[in-house]
Amino acid sequence: MRQSRRPYDLVMTTETWPSEWYRAILWACALSVINELEDDAYGYNIGIQLSRRRLGSITGGTLYPLLKRLEADGLVTTQWREGNQGPGRKHYRLTSPGRLRLAEVSDKWLEFTAVSTSVLKGDRDGA
Amino acid sequence: MEHEEYLKDLAQSLRWRRMDDRAVIDVLREVSSEAAETGSAPVDRFGDAEQYAEKFDRGRSMSIGLWVATTGAVLATLAAAAYVVSTQVGSVPTSLPRSLAVYGVCAALLVAAVLTGHRLDRRLPRDFRT
Numbered sequence: 001m002r003q004s005r006r007p008y009d010l011v012m013t014t015e016t017w018p019s020e021w022y023r024a025i026l027w028a029c030a031l032s033v034i035n036e037l038e039d040d041a042y043g044y045n046i047g048i049q050l051s052r053r054r055l056g057s058i059t060g061g062t063l064y065p066l067l068k069r070l071e072a073d074g075l076v077t078t079q080w081r082e083g084n085q086g087p088g089r090k091h092y093r094l095t096s097p098g099r100l101r102l103a104e105v106s107d108k109w110l111e112f113t114a115v116s117t118s119v120l121k122g123d124r125d126g127a
Numbered sequence: 128m129e130h131e132e133y134l135k136d137l138a139q140s141l142r143w144r145r146m147d148d149r150a151v152i153d154v155l156r157e158v159s160s161e162a163a164e165t166g167s168a169p170v171d172r173f174g175d176a177e178q179y180a181e182k183f184d185r186g187r188s189m190s191i192g193l194w195v196a197t198t199g200a201v202l203a204t205l206a207a208a209a210y211v212v213s214t215q216v217g218s219v220p221t222s223l224p225r226s227l228a229v230y231g232v233c234a235a236l237l238v239a240a241v242l243t244g245h246r247l248d249r250r251l252p253r254d255f256r257t
Contacts, residue, residue, distance in 0.1 A: 044161055061182065087163055
């Protein structure tokens with residue numbers, strides 16, 4: 001059954017980050033959300049969850065090509081599931097290489113942000 | 128109707144990025160699914176169809192429309208080139224009306240091929256159901 005509300009509108013946030021930052025990390029955030037959502041990981045829901053986590057409103061025009069690349073890179077598998085009505089939903093699931101890649105990039109990103117935060121704070125000794 | 132027109136524009140743009148029909152159907156279904164979830168027009172969620180298609184990696188498939196357009200363009204160019212060569216070597220006498228007629232036919236072939244190709248590729252894939 002389709003939702004009558006429009007959650008995208010409800011969760012619209014005011015956060016807007018530089019597009020370079022999105023390009024660097026949005027794919028990994030999408031992997032993380034897919035991993036957390038498990039059986040509910042379909043495109044629309046992934047977009048909502050990313051928005052709810054203050055990443056800003058991720059439009060379909062940005063999200064779906066990114067998901068397609070994750071699929072092409074073998075980081076996720078997909079499956080169309082028919083709904084009672086309408087065109088159905090495409091569900092995503094992390095593959096083993098996807099889980100590995102997510103763990104790797106999460107560690108490296110946390111390390112990188114710690115280092116860059118330290119630099120921005122003027123800490124001369126590093127993080 | 129607006130929804131279907133968007134899907135047709137998108138199908139054509141994706142095919143001209145040489146994506147095969149299986150991949151085209153997948154993208155069209157995603158657009159339809161998102162539009163159904165949000166109740167929004169596809170153009171509001173995905174932007175202009177041609178620009179949206181450009182966000183996907185190029186494929187290696189040759190659609191029927193692209194084949195028709197390319198073949199027509201090649202034939203038109205070859206016909207014009209053959210006429211130029213034949214007038215240069217003197218096997219065909221040059222005259223303005225004849226040249227205009229030949230180039231006109233070549234230009235018409237080129238335009239017809241591109242338009243036909245465009246029309247063929249704007250059709251929704253046979254296996255696509257909204």
